[in-house]
Amino acid sequence: MLKQFTGLLSPKTKNLKLLYSLIRKLGPVRINTLSEITGYKHVTCTRLLDELVQEGLIYDSGIGESSGGRKPLMYVIKPDAYYLIGVEITNLYTTVLLLDLKLDIVDVEKLRMDSQCTGEYTLNFVSRCVDELLSKHNIQREKLLGIGMGVLDPIDKETGVFLNPLLFPAGGWDNLNIVDYLQQYHNSPVFIDNGTNLAALAEYRKNYWKETDNLVFVSSDMGIRCGTILQGRLVRQNMEMDDTLGHMVVDIHGRRCLCGSYGCLQAYSSLPAIRNEVVRRLKRGHNSILQDSVKDTEDTDFHHILNALEQEDPLCLDVLKDAAYYFGVGLSNLILLLRPDIVVCGGTLVPKPLFYEVASETAQNRLLHYPKSQVQIIKSIAAYNIVAQGAGCMVLDFFTEEILP
Numbered sequence: 001m002l003k004q005f006t007g008l009l010s011p012k013t014k015n016l017k018l019l020y021s022l023i024r025k026l027g028p029v030r031i032n033t034l035s036e037i038t039g040y041k042h043v044t045c046t047r048l049l050d051e052l053v054q055e056g057l058i059y060d061s062g063i064g065e066s067s068g069g070r071k072p073l074m075y076v077i078k079p080d081a082y083y084l085i086g087v088e089i090t091n092l093y094t095t096v097l098l099l100d101l102k103l104d105i106v107d108v109e110k111l112r113m114d115s116q117c118t119g120e121y122t123l124n125f126v127s128r129c130v131d132e133l134l135s136k137h138n139i140q141r142e143k144l145l146g147i148g149m150g151v152l153d154p155i156d157k158e159t160g161v162f163l164n165p166l167l168f169p170a171g172g173w174d175n176l177n178i179v180d181y182l183q184q185y186h187n188s189p190v191f192i193d194n195g196t197n198l199a200a201l202a203e204y205r206k207n208y209w210k211e212t213d214n215l216v217f218v219s220s221d222m223g224i225r226c227g228t229i230l231q232g233r234l235v236r237q238n239m240e241m242d243d244t245l246g247h248m249v250v251d252i253h254g255r256r257c258l259c260g261s262y263g264c265l266q267a268y269s270s271l272p273a274i275r276n277e278v279v280r281r282l283k284r285g286h287n288s289i290l291q292d293s294v295k296d297t298e299d300t301d302f303h304h305i306l307n308a309l310e311q312e313d314p315l316c317l318d319v320l321k322d323a324a325y326y327f328g329v330g331l332s333n334l335i336l337l338l339r340p341d342i343v344v345c346g347g348t349l350v351p352k353p354l355f356y357e358v359a360s361e362t363a364q365n366r367l368l369h370y371p372k373s374q375v376q377i378i379k380s381i382a383a384y385n386i387v388a389q390g391a392g393c394m395v396l397d398f399f400t401e402e403i404l405p
């Protein structure tokens with residue numbers, strides 16, 4: 001029945017869809033609460049909920065507390081009513097997740113991207129995983145709701161083609177419409193979005209949905225990005241401009257950035273910027289344990305720096321603190337603009353100790369002018385699969401979230 005929740009809906013189907021969406025968000029939830037929110041009469045609510053139970057979409061979780069009389073029914077969605085596939089394609093790994101409707105990971109397959117991973121090879125891997133995962137877990141094909149894909153590299157959303165395929169270790173991505181390719185093979189709906197947006201979506205739906213409708217997810221890796229949920233909806237931006245947070249200017253007289261501008265956040269707080277600054281200070285003769293571990297300073301990479309940080313190398317600590325300070329300034333600008341309740345810090349760098357502490361303290365200090373606005377800046381607890389989880393979430397949202405009040 002979930003598949004019927006799209007397109008032109010009869011009034012009754014609309015009501016069923018709204019109830020299902022609310023139970024997904026609020027569950028375990030009582031009929032009285034649902035009746036209050038929707039304005040449906042108790043008897044109407046009961047009838048509609050019975051129908052959702054009959055369809056196998058929801059059930060009584062059995063955890064209702066009795067206040068003397070009968071235990072109230074507490075509805076939750078049935079996680080195995082359908083399944084979702086969430087995919088993330090990056091130039092390092094391709095991840096394929098089988099997810100239930102609570103976005104919990106049932107199974108995972110990964111492909112390390114190397115010189116044999118052409119576009120077609122990679123998409124065939126994804127296709128094969130879909131088939132194998134369904135059959136391994138005895139899931140009928142009709143129970144697959146759709147396939148969601150997340151990519152960190154810019155893509156033309158109209159044509160489904162990567163704009164900068166040279167970033168991948170093997171060719172064959174030019175003119176390859178990755179959405180059409182999978183859609184033809186699987187005859188299921190296929191959706192694509194930017195990876196940072198999807199990380200924001202997964203964090204929001206899985207961890208903060210009941211708390212807030214305004215959340216921002218930030219990350220710093222090779223580039224600096226953010227994904228935004230405003231009023232409960234994912235803000236979908238131009239996918240070509242997914243790393244624009246990195247080009248927010250934090251010092252108009254600052255370092256030159258690769259984009260040609262001066263003082264961009266990217267030039268201070270990204271992994272390449274930190275690495276470049278460490279190398280620059282090494283060349284100037286600053287003391288560091290890296291002088292023993294790296295022969296040629298130019299060979300210093302981020303793994304060396306992470307190691308040195310673990311050993312509390314003063315040079316690397318200084319560079320990291322500066323990078324985090326600038327990140328905090330950028331973060332406060334973002335918060336002043338978007339006014340989220342929650343900022344989730346993810347990616348490789350931002351949740352790291354010291355970086356996170358300095359960045360969040362810097363941001364909070366710059367918001368003291370608004371003592372009543374208590375934005376929470378939180379480390380992401382999610383591991384490496386958050387983007388693919390968000391990709392699966394996008395599929396379920398397509399069927400359930402359009403008419404939430």
Ligand SMILES: [Zn+2]
Binds near residue numbers: 246247259266
């Ligand atoms: Zn820039």
